Amino acid sequence: MGRILNCPRCRKDGLLRTHPQSPREHLASFLFVSPFCCPSCHHRFLASHLWLDHSTHPIDRREHLRIPVRLFLSFSGGKIRGEGTVLDLSMGGCIIKSETQVHTNDIFYLRLSLDDTESPLEVAGMVHSVNARGIAFKFLRAAQENKRLLAFVQAQTLDQPVKSSGKVAVAA
Numbered sequence: 001m002g003r004i005l006n007c008p009r010c011r012k013d014g015l016l017r018t019h020p021q022s023p024r025e026h027l028a029s030f031l032f033v034s035p036f037c038c039p040s041c042h043h044r045f046l047a048s049h050l051w052l053d054h055s056t057h058p059i060d061r062r063e064h065l066r067i068p069v070r071l072f073l074s075f076s077g078g079k080i081r082g083e084g085t086v087l088d089l090s091m092g093g094c095i096i097k098s099e100t101q102v103h104t105n106d107i108f109y110l111r112l113s114l115d116d117t118e119s120p121l122e123v124a125g126m127v128h129s130v131n132a133r134g135i136a137f138k139f140l141r142a143a144q145e146n147k148r149l150l151a152f153v154q155a156q157t158l159d160q161p162v163k164s165s166g167k168v169a170v171a172a
């Protein structure tokens with residue numbers, strides 16, 4: 001028998017443990033404190049996972065948090081060149097809207113304009129699926145370790161600034 005956590009914001013259960021992303025969360029993981037994410041309201045918080053009932057709090061298998069965005073992107077691979085808009089971005093991949101015809105398993109170099117000042121972020125991605133929502137790209141392994149992509153994704157997902165004191169806030 002274990003404890004069952006409820007979301008501190010909306011009080012719902014069914015919370016998912018997620019992988020540590022920020023330095024604060026990595027530090028917390030040494031203290032048996034894990035990040036949790038509420039599937040109902042998307043609130044992300046830290047809590048102790050000691051004595052928790054692990055069957056009710058499975059690790060989130062979605063690779064990473066998905067962030068709704070509107071970013072310009074261009075891509076090229078073989079003889080195909082295209083442009084589009086990134087609608088949804090995570091460390092694992094992105095979903096784009098584009099008029100260009102692509103096929104599943106095609107590999108492209110994607111250039112994402114994260115902001116106006118810096119040069120576009122270049123990542124390699126494979127077409128995972130094409131449907132009415134758009135083209136889903138899965139980033140290749142190298143892209144998932146891209147520091148700039150990580151920094152961008154973290155900046156969008158962190159709702160609290162990282163505290164330099166190293167003190168970990170634990171949700172009761």
Ligand SMILES: [Zn+2]
Nearest residue numbers: 007010038041
């Ligand atoms: Zn919630």
